[in-house]
Amino acid sequence: MQRKPFARAVAELRRLRKDPVLAIMVAAVLAALALFIIYPLVMVVFASLRPDGKWSLGVVREVLGNAYLGQAFRNSLMMGTLTAVIGSGLGFLFAFAVTRADVPFKRFLHAIAIIPIVSPPFIGALAIIMLFGNNGLITWNLLRIQNFPIYGFRGLMFAQAITFFPVAYMTLRGVLESINPTLEDAALDLGGSRFKVFMRVTLPLAAPGIASAMLVLFIETLADFGNPLILAGSRFPILSVQAYLEITGMYDLPKGATLSILLLIPSITAWIIQKYWVSRKRYVTITGKPTRSSSKIVSPAARAAIFAGCLFVAAVVILVYVAIIWGAFAKVWGNDNTPTLKHFQYVFSVGFKAVRDTLTIAGLSTPIAGLLGMIIAFLVVRKRFPGRRFMEFTSMLSFAVPGTVIGIGYILAFNRRPLALTGTLAILLLNFVFRYIPVGIESGRAILMQIDPSIEEAAVDLGADSKTTFFRITLPMIVPAYFSGLVFTFVRAMTAISAAIFLVSARWNLMTVQIMSQVESGRLGAAAAFSVILVAIIFAAIFLIRALLRARYGRYGGSMLNF
Amino acid sequence: MSVRLIDVTKIFEDPTRSEGKITAVDRVNLEVAEGEFVTFLGPSGCGKTTTLRIVSGFEAPTEGDIIIAGRRVNDDPPNKRDTSMVFQSYAIFPHMSVVQNISFGLELKGRPKAVVREETARIMDVMGLSSMAKRRPDQLSGGQQQRVALARAIVNRPKVLLFDEPLSNLDAKLRDQMRLEIRRIQQTFGITSIYVTHDQIEAMTVSDRIVVMDKGRVMQVGTPFEVYSRPANRFVADFIGRVNFFDGRVVEGGDPLRVDLGGKTVEVGSRVPGVVEGGRAVVAVRPESLRLHPANEGGPSFATGKVTKAVYLGSVIEYELDAGFDRPVLAVSHDPVDAGFFTVGDIVALDFSARAAHALASEILKPLPATSGIA
Missing domain, CATH: 1.10.3720.10 (MetI-like)
Known part of the structure; x- marks a missing residue:
């Protein structure tokens, strides 16, 4: 052997x-x-x-003993996990709407989910500052709130969900498309209720794809730099930004390197799980002749709810781009909106x-x-x-x-x-x-x-x-x-x-x-x-x-x- | 042009096996005459496709020679050999139209444009493709793609035409039609052809001769009649069609042979070499050659049996009988309306004519000696 x-x-x-x-x-x-x-x-x-020039765990010990940097590590893991869950949820919502629920304006929803992929990944953060920041369009101009606390967890969560849900959408759309709708028809025919069919057939078949999307989102969120640099602020430290600041601000290469290794370990772990374990668990649906999609698994009420959810997310995405374009032409954002x-x-x-x-x-x-x-x-x-x-x-x-x-x-x-x-x-x-x-x-x-x-x-x-x-x-x-x-x-x-x-x-x-x-x-x-x-x-x-x-x-x- | 295979052997390295290698083709000898249509038939993994790829030049034989039109071509790459292959997947160039696909070979040979156009038009006419010259492959049905692949191979007027399971991707009806079409085209142009399939009906329909292969070795070479009615061994008899085997002892070695089948002696019209008086033999009888009568009528029989299964198929009725042998006996009766039929539980007498019976050596496998493969 x-x-x-x-x-x-x-x-x-x-x-x-x-x-x-x-x-x-x-x-x-x-x-x-x-x-x-x-x-x-x-x-x-x-x-x-x-x-x-000699082996030493001194820097590692120093970093691990530092409460603030430990906080950064925990924050990064938390943001990665939460974005994986929320982003995959939104991605699944869009993918399900487009492939299964037969909602109106599918092409429009598809385009909305694609645009963030072809934009710089920190556009969400920039728009959030412009909408909810100190001179924010919504917080200041509309609601007259000063110093709305958008920096930190809330703002970052929002920006990363908008930035990364399209990645999950792309994966999950392919996954749902590859699940033959006749399987759902068969389950309905055997007497399952719509909800039961979704829970017992659709979801289990999509599960490896969902797991894969979540791991990818976890990796990308962990690596995200632009959004946290703009939005995290000093009270909510994020690992990738801290590593950058150690090097460019403190000129402390060993510390920056140590922080980046801390960043590397969970992302490599997630990647290996994704590549060698989850991706092998994909189900291959056995099909005869190609079948026309005839999914009847979505009730009218559910379709309306899904459509409403998608429209809400779409409105947020559009708001982001409106803010950026408007901001580019406004004289002084938030104070003087004369075009210039x-x-x-x-x-x-x-x-x-x-x-x-x-x-x-x-x-x-x-x-x-x-x-x-x-x-x-x-x-x-x-x-x-x-x-x-x-x-x-x-x-x-x-x-x-x-x-x-x-x-x-x-x-x-x-x-x-x-x-x-x-x-x-x-x-x-x-x-x-x-x-x-x-x-x-x-x-x-x-x-x-x-x-x-x-x-x-x-x-x-x-x-x-x-x-x-x-x-x-x-x-x-x-x-x-x-x-x-x-x-x-x-x-x-x-x-x-x-x-x-x-x-x-x-x-x-x-x-x-x-x-x-x-x-x-x-x-x-x-x-x-x-x-x-x-x-x-x-x-x-x-x-x-x-x-x-x-x-x-x-x-x-x-x-x-x-x- | 004639094709000769002399002791062709192919050994693949296979590190996953304990021997580290696998013999895919084992000392194959064959001579295909000019204009002849020869089919390699056998189960998957028997080496038939590898042999074809050796003739086309995509595989080099580990040992042995390939002679095409009297010239040894072992060292010629596929593009220098005058062979054209029809691939199992058709392998039509997806980015070229029908006419571009068909004229590709002629163009590469540097024929004048007018000749290319004329030859291509002619072959498309013969193949019924003229109306779709400008179409893209993805706009063609499976049968039409098959015709394009055939036209593309034939238009070059190759010395040898090679077919690698060309009909396996078509549905049953189209397959029947294309079989006859392939035979018609081959006859029209008189091109020497080698065909590979695992489907015995396909092999019977198109071939002048059939080469039955198993585990890299030639089991028999013969006309469709010979491989079906005069198989060389149990493998061939069993692989081509269904068959009943009855074990017995040869009591008289004359013509016809007389074989004792557990008490009753039967006459057997043909035999393979090696079946001798006093030795053991296996009598092979096709189900359709077995005659059944009601047992109480008397008349000649070598056994009686009970009908355990009767399947009515319209043109025929198929029976399974328990006649005290170690396996159920299969029988097929034609025109059940006229001949009447038995039902499950009936006791019937079994009989066959000497001409319909063929005696085989009792070893399970006995390939022909290598030399007898050459016609």
């Missing part, structure tokens, strides 16, 4: 020797993953446990460099991350070689590592020769590429699983050599998926903040970081104008890519173009 993995590795190595191009590719990818994902994490651990363009003038004069830098960095890192993702997906799905599981694990690890941790890792790892990259474009690009490869890997894997290998064989059989086969058969088939994957990668690169905030410099700055500093210095109008431009760029890019794809590949049907 023990010899078998070894025998396999030997057989795989022997095969690899016959294919030197593949061998070089595998070696290069493995080396890059080790250098740009594993090495920075190791440096974080070293900074924490070997602060002065001065915030945009400010962005285009003082802040234009950040716009240009952001576009450069996102525009360069997106295609590279996408291509690297495709290559890794191709290697992992279609090839066998020693280290394949390591490659798969490491390349997907970025998803579980909070940006704060990897940001600290990069400043620790790449500040010395020969890799003295601090302050350069390169460090930002490398960080973005290796952070966002999981998106490319996922879309590459999905498309490669769909392509029947015999299609490529058919071309060879008809006389095509491997070059012709790749360019005339394989490439045209994967290009649409590649570009769809790029859309998400681009959105993530444009809205990144948690790792990037450690890596920006005077030479290379980002719009997201600019927005943060505008908020901190109280210039809400400028922050809103920046946000409007950022969202506008993202929308323009999405529509451009979709229009291009539709013109070129629309004839394949729309499935690849929707997201």
